[in-house]
Amino acid sequence: MKKGKKVTYIDLLVDESIHKEYERALEKIGPELGNSHPLFIGGKEIYSAPEFEVRSPFDKRILVGKFQTATPNQIRTAINTAKQGFLEWKDLNWNQRVKIIQKSADIIDSQKFLLSALITYETGKNRYEAIAEVSEAVDMLRYHVDIYKKNKGFIVPMKPEKPKAKCRSVMRPYGAWAVISPFNFSLSLAAGMVGAALITGNSVVLKPTSLAPYSALKLYKALITAGFPPAGIQYITGPGEIFGNIITGNPNIDGIAFTGSREVGLFLHRAFTTKQPYPKPVITETGSKNPVIVTERADLKKAVSGVVKSSYGYSGQKCSATSRVYVHISIADQFVKVLVNQIKTLVIGDPRNKDTSIGPLIDANAMKKYRDAVDQVKKDGGKIVIGGEVIADGNFFYGNYVQPTVVTQLTRGHPLQKRELFIPFVIVETVSTLQEAMIEANNTEYGLTAGIFSEDRDEVDYFFDNIQFGVAYANRRGGATTGAWPGSQSFVGWKGSSSSGKGIGGPYYLLSYMREQTQTKL
Numbered sequence: 297m298k299k300g301k302k303v304t305y306i307d308l309l310v311d312e313s314i315h316k317e318y319e320r321a322l323e324k325i326g327p328e329l330g331n332s333h334p335l336f337i338g339g340k341e342i343y344s345a346p347e348f349e350v351r352s353p354f355d356k357r358i359l360v361g362k363f364q365t366a367t368p369n370q371i372r373t374a375i376n377t378a379k380q381g382f383l384e385w386k387d388l389n390w391n392q393r394v395k396i397i398q399k400s401a402d403i404i405d406s407q408k409f410l411l412s413a414l415i416t417y418e419t420g421k422n423r424y425e426a427i428a429e430v431s432e433a434v435d436m437l438r439y440h441v442d443i444y445k446k447n448k449g450f451i452v453p454m455k456p457e458k459p460k461a462k463c464r465s466v467m468r469p470y471g472a473w474a475v476i477s478p479f480n481f482s483l484s485l486a487a488g489m490v491g492a493a494l495i496t497g498n499s500v501v502l503k504p505t506s507l508a509p510y511s512a513l514k515l516y517k518a519l520i521t522a523g524f525p526p527a528g529i530q531y532i533t534g535p536g537e538i539f540g541n542i543i544t545g546n547p548n549i550d551g552i553a554f555t556g557s558r559e560v561g562l563f564l565h566r567a568f569t570t571k572q573p574y575p576k577p578v579i580t581e582t583g584s585k586n587p588v589i590v591t592e593r594a595d596l597k598k599a600v601s602g603v604v605k606s607s608y609g610y611s612g613q614k615c616s617a618t619s620r621v622y623v624h625i626s627i628a629d630q631f632v633k634v635l636v637n638q639i640k641t642l643v644i645g646d647p648r649n650k651d652t653s654i655g656p657l658i659d660a661n662a663m664k665k666y667r668d669a670v671d672q673v674k675k676d677g678g679k680i681v682i683g684g685e686v687i688a689d690g691n692f693f694y695g696n697y698v699q700p701t702v703v704t705q706l707t708r709g710h711p712l713q714k715r716e717l718f719i720p721f722v723i724v725e726t727v728s729t730l731q732e733a734m735i736e737a738n739n740t741e742y743g744l745t746a747g748i749f750s751e752d753r754d755e756v757d758y759f760f761d762n763i764q765f766g767v768a769y770a771n772r773r774g775g776a777t778t779g780a781w782p783g784s785q786s787f788v789g790w791k792g793s794s795s796s797g798k799g800i801g802g803p804y805y806l807l808s809y810m811r812e813q814t815q816t817k818l
Contacts, residue, residue: 318413318423320409321410329358329360332347333509333513336516336530337370337374337377337530338527338530343364344370346365347362349361349362350362350418350509350510352420353419354655355646355694356694356695360418363533363534368538371538374501378473378529379472381499381527381529382471385498385499385524385528386468386469390444393495397494397495398441399522400437400491400519401437401441402522403521404430404483404514408430408434411511412427412430414511415429415430415482415483416647416648420611420657421610421647422647423647426647429483432484433515435782436800437487440806444496450496451464451466452464458818460818462816462818468497468810468812469498470551470809471498471551472498473501474501474539474553475501475552476536476540476552477490478505479658482505482511483514485555485800487515489555492805498550498551498809501529501530501549502516503533507659544564547572551809554579554580555582556583557583558583558716558742558792558793561580577796579796579808581744581789582793582795583716584616584789585714585715585716586617586745586746586777587620587746587765588618588747588748589734589737589747589750590621591733591749593752594749594750598749598771600631601773602749603618603635604642606777606778607619607722608654608700611655611720612717616745616779618722619716619717619721621724621725622727623726624726625727632702636681639700640682642654642700646691646695657697662718666701669712673703676706676707678703678705679703679704680703681703682700682701683699683720683721685699698719700720701722703722709739714740737763738763742792742793743766743790744765744793744794745777746765747776748763748768748769749770750771764790764791765790766788767786767789785799785802786803786804786805796808
């Protein structure tokens with residue numbers, strides 16, 4: 297495989313050397329598993345009892361690593377260190393900051409397969425999605441670099457107020473940011489948020505989810521190796537509740553970037569607004585309940601392919617995953633039949649295996665959500681068309697495995713149509729018109745991704761004009777609502793799915809990490 301090449305799903309299907317490199321990485325990563333990993337504050341390794349364990353979701357006998365439970369004082373020290381590090385980092389010429397972020401992307405790219413193997417062990421992603429995630433992390437950092445260079449450091453000459461005056465607008469960093477990253481894109485979303493904060497001149501206290509802290513540690517090490525000053529980025533692990541309570545009330549935190557649940561995102565936003573002495577930015581991406589509309593003018597095979605890939609990729613554990621499908625009543629039976637037949641071809645199993653389509657859920661809480669959802673369908677008179685079972689026999693005993701599920705005949709407005717579940721669970725509902733489908737699709741507090749399948753241009757245009765979601769797709773066989781890529785689709789939520797209105801991987805995202813200063817010289 298050519299060095300530096302972006303790896304696509306097509307590459308994975310046709311280039312056997314990619315599979316060989318991934319399988320070698322699975323062997324190579326073995327000695328790195330099971331070790332203890334410190335906090336990093338000011339570049340110093342710090343161990344803090346008690347440690348917590350991270351075990352692989354596809355086999356809980358496999359210890360991925362042991363990580364530190366940061367104390368409140370250690371968190372405060374990390375914040376103070378980041379605040380001091382900001383003073384050094386912000387004054388570095390923006391071209392130098394760009395070079396460091398570019399180099400960190402190159403380092404991650406050189407470790408592509410080793411990091412992919414780690415992601416498989418840590419989060420249960422199959423090789424296809426794990427390799428794609430590392431490629432996305434690399435492209436995210438490089439896209440930040442491209443945007444910053446294209447805008448020349450966001451320094452814009454302004455009209456002189458009088459002869460000989462020099463006026464300009466300069467976008468300046470806020471200061472020290474707390475960045476909280478999720479498990480489902482443990483490397484790429486951490487890279488996106490951290491990279492955006494750093495390239496714009498801010499410092500960072502990085503706190504990854506306790507479900508997947510190892511990938512974020514690799515990102516931290518890549519940045520340090522690339523030449524980032526250790527005082528400018530801190531790596532903290534431990535309970536999110538303690539960290540959240542401290543950062544929201546600490547005056548040395550100048551901004552928060554968070555990807556995760558809506559409940560936590562709202563807490564951070566409200567607490568930060570209440571506890572700080574003046575308004576400070578909070579950038580949240582907080583999930584969704586993503587719809588797909590299938591009209592009577594849809595290409596059925598294309599629609600089913602897009603829905604399957606978006607609903608069951610990474611076992612539905614994506615904030616962009618399809619969870620609601622509104623199908624025209626005239627083709628609903630046929631759609632469900634084809635959908636079920638395609639789901640039956642999916643291979644559930646060990647994500648290290650080449651032929652595995654669906655791996656495990658991340659933890660016991662996700663398993664409980666699945667069981668509860670299935671029980672509620674049965675209780676409320678819905679029909680489970682396929683799936684609905686936990687898989688715990690044979691090789692599945694030590695993992696968190698469930699069947700991909702399709703549900704019909706729930707009453708309109710049922711709670712399961714409103715609540716984000718983060719499991720491979722799709723509700724199909726019939727509609728009589730596109731207008732009816734649009735009303736139902738928009739009837740949610742969320743607004744991240746949505747899709748339509750129709751070969752009628754007017755229907756597609758109507759969809760784009762009326763859908764209340766930040767990321768909208770039409771006729772996307774490779775993923776009805778998933779698969780946004782840096783520089784191609786800004787990943788931006790509306791309503792309860794985001795707080796900034798500017799999507800990561802898009803042309804305006806970096807602006808969220810800066811504030812404007814106008815400068816006039818006479």
